[in-house]
Amino acid sequence: MNETEFVAALRKLPLHPGARGLEDDCAVLAIGSETLVITHDMMAEDTHFRSNADMADVAWKLLAANLSDLAAKGAEPVGVLLGHSLGMDDARFLAGLEQGLTAYDVPLMGGDTVATTGTSTYGMTAIGRAVHVPVPSRKGAGVSDAIYITGPVGRAMLGYEGDPDHLEAFNRPVPRLAEGMALAPLVSAMMDISDGLLLDCWRMGWVSGVTLAIESALVPVADRDRLDECVRWGDDYELLFTAPAGTALPVPAHRIGTVRARGHAPLLLDEAPLADPVRLGYRHG
């Protein structure tokens, strides 16, 4: 069973209304007068990081990936729970975790620690408080809305390859928490770009029932000569969002296209329809 098949099967289980059909980055839980946003992300050795990676970077990235999901929902972090496999360089993991928790002023709430015999897997659950209700979703991009991203894509790719100018972008990504909270009241749809710009645009177009028409010349990329790769590589953690054209934005963002009524595909790149999500980005499993 691959990830797509597994998630399709999960959707047939009893779902919480706040699960949003398992089509969003986070669950949304209204509790009294507050609304919580909850997400769980994992990282596995060999799949998400190399066995010789600095475990401090792995811990930071695990935290950043979870906080990025909160950012995409305009949520302020409340705390995280850690699911830890003992056995790699646990002291370095702790050092990186402490740096991240301190940098983002997020406390640890709990978790579990296990001994494992093979490759290591780390999980984290992040809990945030929504600053705006309704909480933005991937669904909701409206026809004629403008499409934006908060920063360039491709930096993580260059960092992964060893480019010294971009190592930080790969090893220590920065979740766009302030941007997400500022944007939440204004956007029609929002998500983070964790799996590659094109794939995530395709997904937003798909669940919103529209077509996202992207102009590649407008997309800020780390290396213009490698545009095709930059828009397919993941791990950049910028925010992708749509808003009515002309909306005054509270944070810098790059307009990369316009939402249209659903055509043949959920995504158009320079007017070429991209109907099939395969090869648009990074797909796990």
Place this chain on the structure above:
Amino acid sequence: MNETEFVAALRKLPLHPGARGLEDDCAVLAIGSETLVITHDMMAEDTHFRSNADMADVAWKLLAANLSDLAAKGAEPVGVLLGHSLGMDDARFLAGLEQGLTAYDVPLMGGDTVATTGTSTYGMTAIGRAVHVPVPSRKGAGVSDAIYITGPVGRAMLGYEGDPDHLEAFNRPVPRLAEGMALAPLVSAMMDISDGLLLDCWRMGWVSGVTLAIESALVPVADRDRLDECVRWGDDYELLFTAPAGTALPVPAHRIGTVRARGHAPLLLDEAPLADPVRLGYRHG
């Protein structure tokens, strides 16, 4: 780094007040007028289950272990998030998960799915709503309180060994949710017995700053001839709690001893002090 050392290091990180110093089963999060209880438990191949286990049982047990932590805090389940490693018998896992979610009327809220290259690790985060505030903790056992457990220990051990009368106890443990909610307003301390009765009594005595004096003849066990093993084996998921002597209990429970002022050890078994937690039960890592 073993689990004890790792958790000690975690306690030095920035902690949420609701983390309870990482000394309890769950985090407690007051949000508006409500109080949420949040826990994260993992199960790893080879450590928590055998590679040839029925993955439906593994999924059930992962859910049950998490719900048991909520039960120990007197919380009503709200939903769970799943961290899933693809690659074992995922269809059986889904079947067991569905059975558990249905049996306990708990919806899935979200999660993550990863491909792994080695042994599989599963994580779950459970969220519950506290039915009573303050939420019971492990801390709080008071001198002269009576000590109770909700049912026998040792059944999971016999099931693990293949005893047909106890297979269900090992493969499909039942979290004591109704009991926990009924007891929460009355107890001075409560926890679930996941790692063995003696070890968990030791822990309760330790964090409460008292001595739990247990009389082995009073402990309900699955096999009286194997008392020593029954009180050390884990996986039974009964509730251990203390309450002022004479409290009218709303659910059946077995009185197994009395809380005393802290003596030489946090635990006395038939008047013998047990100062060292090593070999009292199941310790991961």
